[in-house]
Amino acid sequence: MAIITDSIEKNGEISFREGGSEPFEFHYYDKDRVIGGKTMGNQLRFAMSWWHTVNASGADMFGGDTMDKTGGLSGMEKYRAKADSAFGFMKKLGIDYYCFHDVDVAPEGETLEESVKYLNEMTDYLLAKQNETGIKPLWVTANMFGDKKFMAGAATSPSADVYAIAAGKVKAGIDAAVKLGSAGYVFWGGREGYDTLLNTDMSLELDNLGRFMTMARDYARKVGFKGDFYIEPKPKEPTKHQYDFDAATCANFLRRYGLENDFKLNIEANHATLAGHTFQHELRVAAVNGMFGSIDANQGDLLLGWDTDQFPTNVYDTTLCMYEVIKAGGFVNGGLNFDAKARRQSNTIEDIVLSYIAGMDAFALGLIKAYEMIEDGRIEKFIEERYASYRDGIGRRIVEGKETLESLAAYAAGLRNVTPGSGRQEYLETVFNEILFSGKK
Numbered sequence: 446m447a448i449i450t451d452s453i454e455k456n457g458e459i460s461f462r463e464g465g466s467e468p469f470e471f472h473y474y475d476k477d478r479v480i481g482g483k484t485m486g487n488q489l490r491f492a493m494s495w496w497h498t499v500n501a502s503g504a505d506m507f508g509g510d511t512m513d514k515t516g517g518l519s520g521m522e523k524y525r526a527k528a529d530s531a532f533g534f535m536k537k538l539g540i541d542y543y544c545f546h547d548v549d550v551a552p553e554g555e556t557l558e559e560s561v562k563y564l565n566e567m568t569d570y571l572l573a574k575q576n577e578t579g580i581k582p583l584w585v586t587a588n589m590f591g592d593k594k595f596m597a598g599a600a601t602s603p604s605a606d607v608y609a610i611a612a613g614k615v616k617a618g619i620d621a622a623v624k625l626g627s628a629g630y631v632f633w634g635g636r637e638g639y640d641t642l643l644n645t646d647m648s649l650e651l652d653n654l655g656r657f658m659t660m661a662r663d664y665a666r667k668v669g670f671k672g673d674f675y676i677e678p679k680p681k682e683p684t685k686h687q688y689d690f691d692a693a694t695c696a697n698f699l700r701r702y703g704l705e706n707d708f709k710l711n712i713e714a715n716h717a718t719l720a721g722h723t724f725q726h727e728l729r730v731a732a733v734n735g736m737f738g739s740i741d742a743n744q745g746d747l748l749l750g751w752d753t754d755q756f757p758t759n760v761y762d763t764t765l766c767m768y769e770v771i772k773a774g775g776f777v778n779g780g781l782n783f784d785a786k787a788r789r790q791s792n793t794i795e796d797i798v799l800s801y802i803a804g805m806d807a808f809a810l811g812l813i814k815a816y817e818m819i820e821d822g823r824i825e826k827f828i829e830e831r832y833a834s835y836r837d838g839i840g841r842r843i844v845e846g847k848e849t850l851e852s853l854a855a856y857a858a859g860l861r862n863v864t865p866g867s868g869r870q871e872y873l874e875t876v877f878n879e880i881l882f883s884g885k886k
């Protein structure tokens with residue numbers, strides 16, 4: 446039974462070929478190539494998103510499916526066949542990790558109890574597949590936004606019963622994460638936000654969300670979950686005001702509720718741009734707050750105001766992303782999950798394979814170029830020199846916390862003609878282009 450693997454079977458194993466130009470091969474991603482002291486595989490830690498890859502059928506707001514990924518099956522048989530296909534797909538592409546929501550891998554029952562039973566049955570099946578292949582979850586999550594009971598949120602729902610069901614789903618998700626040896630557990634806000642304050646008690650909702658994550662953390666640590674928790678910031682969609690707007694908002698939330706030691710951030714490229722930020726900005730904010738964790742790798746369309754979840758092909762962005770990842774010390778439990786789907790019109794199985802190749806190659810090239818930026822050194826040196834005044838004299842004393850407002854006022858009293866010097870943005874952008882396109886150092 447092959448739902449999404451047929452065409453790859455046809456094309457054989459997808460591997461790297463130096464100087465290659467055929468579509469069904471990698472031209473930059475060479476999994477075993479060592480770069481920056483680690484293999485590309487370990488630097489990039491690619492993950493397959495179950496929902497987009499195995500389930501998404503091309504439907505949009507205006508029209509139905511353009512792809513059939515059911516293989517004509519239904520019930521548990523369909524879920525098992527999808528798991529077979531997913532593992533076959535990951536093996537062919539050399540992907541070692543996958544990410545899933547509870548409802549991606551198992552059907553939902555009428556009650557929580559029934560849903561958990563199905564999930565347990567399917568995680569047994571996934572575990573057997575993992576043992577055969579060595580593939581593992583990068584992170585697990587619970588879908589707390591799809592069903593109508595979650596229309597007003599889950600941990601921020603005005604209904605305590607909905608809150609309790611959400612807690613039960615997260616408990617089952619954490620149990621699945623422990624059972625499958627997942628490196629992470631993600632909270633994406635889903636409908637944790639609001640559309641109008643005319644019907645919303647924001648203070649209670651935020652406190653409830655804080656309590657919810659605290660309970661999840663405490664339960665997970667009790668049952669032996671050693672991985673990272675993540676919040677995945679997103680500014681809007683589906684609600685008008687999401688509580689996890691961007692990295693800075695999430696960092697503040699995590700500190701307010703004392704969760705900063707167990708939670709990190711899962712930065713999604715397209716969510717960053719929806720928040721009016723660059724992907725690089727969000728990664729840097731996460732890193733300077735000690736909360737860089739994992740990445741949902743995709744790209745949006747800057748002319749559209751919604752989450753398009755496209756496979757990433759923009760090498761400027763992948764390079765600047767990998768530059769941030771390297772500067773943050775690389776991935777520990779995190780990795781690059783393709784929260785991305787082939788376009789509605791790219792509706793063949795081959796298109797999904799080509800989409801992954803495109804995304805993986807774009808990030809491999811980004812990784813290569815990010816190391817070239819660091820080796821080149823011109824950009825780093827410029828920044829170092831730009832802040833040189835903080836390395837000795839008055840600047841050094843400021844950094845060491847030895848100055849006061851009065852002492853600085855006295856120091857500054859007689860200064861004349863003070864300017865910080867040119868920021869050289871255009872020159873630095875030229876250097877970046879040169880590294881990307883000329884191969885000249």
Ligand code: XUL
Binds near residue numbers: 631677
């Ligand atoms: C939604 C989104 C999700 C999360 C997991 O915008 O990105 O797919 O990654 O729930």
Ligand code: CO
Binds near residue numbers: 633677713741784
């Ligand atoms: Co995502």
